[in-house]
Amino acid sequence: MAGKFYEAPIDEYLPQNGNRGYRVSRYELELSYRVAGNRLTGRATITAVTTATHPRFALDLAQALTVAKVFVNGTKAAKFTHQHGKLVITPQQRIPAGGALSVVVLYGGIPKPVRGPWGEVGWEELTEGALVASQPNGAASWFPCDDHPSSKASYRISITTDSPYYALANGTLLRKQTKASQTTWVYEQPEPMPSYLATIQIGHYRKHRIGSVHAPVPMQAILPARLRANFDHDFARQPKMLEVFTEKFGPYPFEGYTVVVTDDELEIPIEAQGISIFGANHCDGRRGAERLVAHELAHQWFGNSLTIRQWRDIWLHEGFACYAEWIWSEAAGGPTADQLARAARHNLSRQPQDIVVGDPGPRRMFDDRVYKRGALTLHALRLELGDSTFFNLLREWTIRYRHSSVTTEEFTDLAGHYSLVPLRPLWESWLLAEPLPQLPPHGGASIA
Ligand SMILES: [Zn+2]
Secondary structure (H helix, E strand, C coil): CCCCCCCCCCCCCCCCCCCCCEEEEEEEEEEEEECCCCEEEEEEEEEEEECCCCCCEEEECCCCEEEEEEEECCCCECEEEEECCEEEEECCCCCCCCCEEEEEEEEEECCCCEEECCEEEEEEEECCEEEEECCCCCHHHCCCECCCCCCEEEEEEEEEEECCCEEEECCEEEEEEEECCEEEEEEEEEEEEEHHHCCEEEECCEEEEECCCCCCCCEEEEECHHHHHHHHHHCCCHHHHHHHHHHHHCCCCCCCEEEEECCCCCCCCEEECCEEEECHHHCCCCCCCHHHHHHHHHCCCECCCEEECCHHHCHHHHHHHHHHHHHHHHHCCCCCHHHHHHHHHHHHHCCCCCCCCCCCCHHHCCCHHHHHHHHHHHHHHHHHHCHHHHHHHHHHHHHHCCCEEECHHHHHHHHHCCCCCCCHHHHHHHHHCCCCCCCCCCCCCCCC
16 A cells, blocks of 8 residues: 555564554553444543654554544544554644554444454454454454554453453453443553453353462463363363473563453464463363463463564464473473474474474464474574573563563574574574474583
């Protein structure tokens, strides 16, 4: 799209998403949702600072939702158009660069998921209730936003829905108020969050605590009563998992952690900020999905606290979360990370070697080979550095870049400080070339 503010895309993987000319610092969403009929109405207040002087600016918002009114910096209605997923707003007065921008959008409709190469993402109706799983570009299915992972902001999400339902959003529950047949739930998420990790979960759920009341990180679960016994068994080791990850990765980055199990089956579990969402099928009473319980928990460090600036660096989320599965297996007395890495390498060696993990392309960014080879990259690094140096590096990584945006280069630069030998050959062979490298022999290259 040629034009005054449609400059180069923010991200070449999702050229339609993200916007220039401003930086959002806060979203305040006041939503109302009718489960019967899947009807959403919303008032979004977006606080931003302009980074350039433009006559117009855009927000991402799906066409399934209709905008009634927009206000900019005050009470007078602003002009807008809403086409091709872009809400383009023309303020009455031009706002100079560095100026404060407060935008109120009144909107509503019947939300539906965004369809793309990654399936359907965003707001999804359940048999009874709704869920939001937006990675990578589903956030615009339920609120107007600057839909790009490099755009992180604080949130207040208020959701009003029919009283028998439990409604969850990111952050801490500030208050809950029931009036007649409707209940309003207000959540505050103070740590910065990218739009794709913002979520709402609505269902016939009950809440209960996981682990000790004195645990350093409060953990809770919301799920249908019928799954309680299975859940208690399948997620029993999650507090131990948190302990292991805190030791290996550094302090847990948020105030709490909530696991949601939906009454419906889900193809895959998904992470949100401070929350992970599993399907009833992941709660089989036999710990059949414990690998994924570890994977989703690890995303709180890798993906949610440290979020990639560009989608091409997706291995910084998925490779790390996959490696956390192996770390957990080892800590829990199962196969060691080294055994799992060698098995994963063997499997990969029998698949096409036509993927570059450091830049897999938009269609293949969630390809399992990115996950596995990303994890193998970390294992190769661990063998190179030795265990204690490797985990010192991971802890510095999560502490130094806590709650911010990251790139592969920032990780490889930091890793360079932990190595006596140049790591460039390792990054080039694992991240930038297609042929699958050999893993060094176990313990062979350790300098620890
Ligand atoms: Zn993942």
